[in-house]
Amino acid sequence: MRIADAAREIGVAEHVLRHWDDIGAVSPERTAAGHRDYSDEHLHRLRVLRACQEVGMSLAEIRLVLHRDESGRTEVITRQREHLRAQRERLEDAERFLAHVIDCRHDLLTRCPECSLYGDPGPPA
Ligand SMILES: [Zn+2]
Structure with a gap:
């Protein structure tokens, strides 16, 4: 081809x-x-x-x-899966945020304490 x-x-x-x-x-x-x-x-x-x-x-x-026999292969895949999991959590957060925003009763999102909480990474783990 x-x-x-x-x-x-x-x-x-x-x-x-x-x-x-x-x-x-x-x-x-x-x-x-x-x-x-x-x-x-x-x-x-x-x-x-x-x-x-x-x-x-x-x-x-x-x-x-x-190549199945490459050393470091499992580490690469494991790291990638962790990366995807973190991405999924961020997307789920973003989705929850938007789900709230559509129903948010505040005339300005910046005045809504709940809205302001989104995107806050919180205290360091
Ligand atoms: Zn809100």
């Missing part, structure tokens, strides 16, 4: 695939004319890479994660 088709299939720009090739993350075969030729296996790796990126991993971290 040509790079343009692979890029469309994965949902990234072509230059992203070229970059991933340059750094050795996913390196396709080359046609006789020198064009990149992505196999099903390459597409599969690209999808995994894209999924890892979408949960916020860096390319360096993804390279560790792609």
Whole structure:
């Protein structure tokens, strides 16, 4: 598969695939004319890479994660999961804040003690 088709299939720009090739993350075969030729296996790796990126991993971290035997792999994944959990808590806070704001009876949010509490990280743990 040509790079343009692979890029469309994965949902990234072509230059992203070229970059991933340059750094050795996913390196396709080359046609006789020198064009990149992505196999099903390459597409599969690209999808995994894209999924890892979408949960916020860096390319360096993804390279560790792609190989089961890499040392440091479990730490990278554990750290990423903690990071996602913290993000989820922030999003849930934001959602609670908005749920309150829509019903808040104060004419100005800044006069509402409850509204003012949101976003306050509280005492250090
Ligand atoms: Zn309020």
